[in-house]
Amino acid sequence: MNLLISKMNLNDLNSIKEILTSDFDDFWNYNILKQELECNNSHFIVVKNENFEIxxxxxxxxxxxxxxxMNIVVKKNFRNKGIGSFLLDNLISFSKNLNLNVITLEVSEKNLTAISLYENFGFEKLGIRKNYYDNSDGFIMSKKL
Ligand SMILES: CC(C)(COP(=O)(O)OP(=O)(O)OC[C@H]1O[C@@H](n2cnc3c(N)ncnc32)[C@H](O)[C@@H]1OP(=O)(O)O)[C@@H](O)C(=O)NCCC(=O)NCCS
Structure with missing residues (x-):
C-alpha cells in the first residue's frame, strides 16, 4: 500500500465529516477538530492511499x-497495518526537526492498543491522571527527543 502523508486541511476534514465518528473514532467531534486545524500552534497530518482515501x-x-x-486515529478497516506507526513516526520526526525536547500525550489506561503503539516508539509512562476519561484514569506518557 502506497501511503501519502500531507498537512491536514479543512477540505480533508470536510471530506470525512459524515464518517468521522462511525469510521474513525468518537473521541473528538468535527467542531473540536476544526478548531484545532485553525490553531496556529497545532500541526495535523493526514495519511491517504493512492486513491486519495483518508x-x-x-x-x-x-x-x-x-x-x-492531541490525537492519532486510523480508519477502522485499516487498523493493525502499520498506519498508526507511520503517523506517529512522522510526528516524532516533525518534532525533532523543530528541535523540541520532549513529546507527551495522555491515553486512557484501557487503551492497550494505543499504549502498545506508544511504547514501541519509546514512550514511557510518567504518571496517572485520575478520572481523565469517563470511568477510567489516563496515563501521561512521554518521550525525550
Ligand atoms: C491506536 C491506533 C491509532 C493504532 O493504529 P494502527 O494503525 O492500528 O497501529 P499499527 O498497525 O501501526 O500498530 C502499532 C502497534 O499497536 C499495537 N496494536 C495494533 N493493533 C493491535 C491490536 N488489535 N491489539 C493489540 N495491539 C495492537 C501493536 O503494538 C502494534 O505494534 P506491532 O505491530 O509492532 O505489534 C488505532 O488503533 C486507532 O485509531 N484507535 C482509535 C483511536 C485511538 O484510540 N487513538 C489513540 C488515542 S490516545
Missing amino acids: LGFAGLKIIIDEADI
Whole structure:
C-alpha cells in the first residue's frame, strides 16, 4: 500500500465529516477538530492511499519546547497495518526537526492498543491522571527527543 502523508486541511476534514465518528473514532467531534486545524500552534497530518482515501490523521500542539500529541486515529478497516506507526513516526520526526525536547500525550489506561503503539516508539509512562476519561484514569506518557 502506497501511503501519502500531507498537512491536514479543512477540505480533508470536510471530506470525512459524515464518517468521522462511525469510521474513525468518537473521541473528538468535527467542531473540536476544526478548531484545532485553525490553531496556529497545532500541526495535523493526514495519511491517504493512492486513491486519495483518508486512512488516518494525527496532530500535536507545540507548547514552548514540547510537543503534545492531541490525537492519532486510523480508519477502522485499516487498523493493525502499520498506519498508526507511520503517523506517529512522522510526528516524532516533525518534532525533532523543530528541535523540541520532549513529546507527551495522555491515553486512557484501557487503551492497550494505543499504549502498545506508544511504547514501541519509546514512550514511557510518567504518571496517572485520575478520572481523565469517563470511568477510567489516563496515563501521561512521554518521550525525550
Ligand atoms: C491506536 C491506533 C491509532 C493504532 O493504529 P494502527 O494503525 O492500528 O497501529 P499499527 O498497525 O501501526 O500498530 C502499532 C502497534 O499497536 C499495537 N496494536 C495494533 N493493533 C493491535 C491490536 N488489535 N491489539 C493489540 N495491539 C495492537 C501493536 O503494538 C502494534 O505494534 P506491532 O505491530 O509492532 O505489534 C488505532 O488503533 C486507532 O485509531 N484507535 C482509535 C483511536 C485511538 O484510540 N487513538 C489513540 C488515542 S490516545
